Amino acid sequence: MSIGQATAxxxxxxxxxxxxxxxxxxxxxxxxxxxxxxxxxxxxAGRSGVRTLDWEGIEELPTRFAATIAVEPEEVxxxxxxxxxxRSQAFALIASHEAWRDAGFAPRDIAGKAEPGEGFxxxxxxxxxxxxxxxxxxITALDGYRAYQKTGWKRTSPFTVPMLMPNGPxxxxxxxxxxxxxxxxxxxxCASSAEGVGYAIxxxxxxxxxxxxxxxxxxxxxxxxxxxxxxxxxxxTRNDEPERASRPYDKNRxxxxxxxxxxTLILESEEHARARGARIYAIVAGAGYSSDGHDIVxxxxxGAGAAAAIRRALVNSGLVPxxxxxxxxxxxxxxxxxxxxxxxLKEALGPKAAAKVxxxxxxxxxxxxxGGAGALESLITVLALHEGVVPATANLENLDDAVDLDIxxxxxxxxxxxxxxxxxxxxxxxxxNVAVAFQRAV
Amino acid sequence: xxxxxxxxxxxxxxxxxxxxxxxxxxVTPEKNFIDDLDIDSLSMVEIAVAAQDKFGVEIPDDELRxxxxxxxxxxxxxxxxxxxx
Numbered sequence: 173m174s175i176g177q178a179t180a181x182x183x184x185x186x187x188x189x190x191x192x193x194x195x196x197x198x199x200x201x202x203x204x205x206x207x208x209x210x211x212x213x214x215x216x217a218g219r220s221g222v223r224t225l226d227w228e229g230i231e232e233l234p235t236r237f238a239a240t241i242a243v244e245p246e247e248v249x250x251x252x253x254x255x256x257x258x259r260s261q262a263f264a265l266i267a268s269h270e271a272w273r274d275a276g277f278a279p280r281d282i283a284g285k286a287e288p289g290e291g292f293x294x295x296x297x298x299x300x301x302x303x304x305x306x307x308x309x310x311i312t313a314l315d316g317y318r319a320y321q322k323t324g325w326k327r328t329s330p331f332t333v334p335m336l337m338p339n340g341p342x343x344x345x346x347x348x349x350x351x352x353x354x355x356x357x358x359x360x361x362c363a364s365s366a367e368g369v370g371y372a373i374x375x376x377x378x379x380x381x382x383x384x385x386x387x388x389x390x391x392x393x394x395x396x397x398x399x400x401x402x403x404x405x406x407x408x409t410r411n412d413e414p415e416r417a418s419r420p421y422d423k424n425r426x427x428x429x430x431x432x433x434x435x436t437l438i439l440e441s442e443e444h445a446r447a448r449g450a451r452i453y454a455i456v457a458g459a460g461y462s463s464d465g466h467d468i469v470x471x472x473x474x475g476a477g478a479a480a481a482i483r484r485a486l487v488n489s490g491l492v493p494x495x496x497x498x499x500x501x502x503x504x505x506x507x508x509x510x511x512x513x514x515x516x517l518k519e520a521l522g523p524k525a526a527a528k529v530x531x532x533x534x535x536x537x538x539x540x541x542x543g544g545a546g547a548l549e550s551l552i553t554v555l556a557l558h559e560g561v562v563p564a565t566a567n568l569e570n571l572d573d574a575v576d577l578d579i580x581x582x583x584x585x586x587x588x589x590x591x592x593x594x595x596x597x598x599x600x601x602x603x604x605n606v607a608v609a610f611q612r613a614v
Numbered sequence: 615x616x617x618x619x620x621x622x623x624x625x626x627x628x629x630x631x632x633x634x635x636x637x638x639x640x641v642t643p644e645k646n647f648i649d650d651l652d653i654d655s656l657s658m659v660e661i662a663v664a665a666q667d668k669f670g671v672e673i674p675d676d677e678l679r680x681x682x683x684x685x686x687x688x689x690x691x692x693x694x695x696x697x698x699x
Contacts (some may be wrong), residue, residue, distance in 0.1 A: 250635050251632075251635075252631075252632065252633060252634055252635030253635065255633065256656075256657075283635070284635075285652075326663060327663060329660065330656040330657075330659040330660060331656060331660075
């Protein structure tokens, strides 16, 4: 059966009821701030997290800036713990600690070892973790190999393998919080952690878990990786004004800006959340997936794959296009990708419903967290629904003529009242398309 | 010149503090690495490599398994020096 927009859903939305999944905790460490509050206020202020890099030899590279983390892990975690964590793993732990505390669960000591503090302790057998990374411990691998060439195998850290494996972050998170229902890392490049949120929904819906720590992380700002993306001609080269380089939908956009960081959402069955009197940020209504089957890096210019993912997200959520009030777009600031996504939104929602959707591209401020982007932008979508306000797309000065939908620009925009829904789109190299649907909890 | 017991103890304390974050003062001769200091096997490998560099000794993998307490390491380092001298 073909799933067209007319048959996209029942229109009731997920609502509250059996099988409903909600967000009860959020945490992040990003180029805009070391936690959710500082990240959110920077997003509303339209501040950029993009900075000039001062590495030795940086002048060799065509792109000499990136959205580096605002608060270094060394400021919040002891050095001896960081010795055995890849940077992406430290980010994931920091974001997850915040989300865990925010959900009202018994806090753990970020230095490790100490007994949990006061708070609700979820049943470990009913607690899952899904934390994804697009690339994994790249910095560990590259710097570790350089050290190996100098000093040989005996001085290679015995923690190298667990530090570089892409399931390392979720392994650490599951250990930290005692998750025993299952720990999973989904790998689909820049769609990884959006796919992870979808997997977390399924873990709860299928009865495998009551609570899932769902996150994404990435730490790949390294000369070799910058060179690799540069050789693809994928990155912006606006070296004279880096904070204005990430400019989704702007006529003069010239590529994405690499970012780093992590975000975590605590997903919980509504029943479990209600029973313990938890605060509910939003309903996680469902997710949809597709694969372009087109090109290893280029998006399908017709947006057909992205449109299919959005339609499937609506079906999976029981939502109709008219309920979607807001989209946090993938919008990486590449010439082709931004337009293909707009085409996909019109195709999936239908021209009338699409025209009423308020769209934003927050990578204009955070940079592109690659595998961490889906979790961070899901978190931002949840906050937009909860706070009723959408951060504006920064650096949007001259709207691309091909972008004929309502893009939030200039100032943050209010969202309507009521049980509105929102989408977070994430697409990845390999042709992965994921859309996650959220609905305001009223 | 061979290191004294106290010098080895101090050096080992510094290594352990840096690698696993246990305060050097807690590293006393009778402590067992696994039971008392809660140091895992991969961390022991790192500590052994650092100790080899610091004290100029070689600790074969077979020997590492026998070094269960701080005192064992002190004894091994002193014995190694003695053999060489």
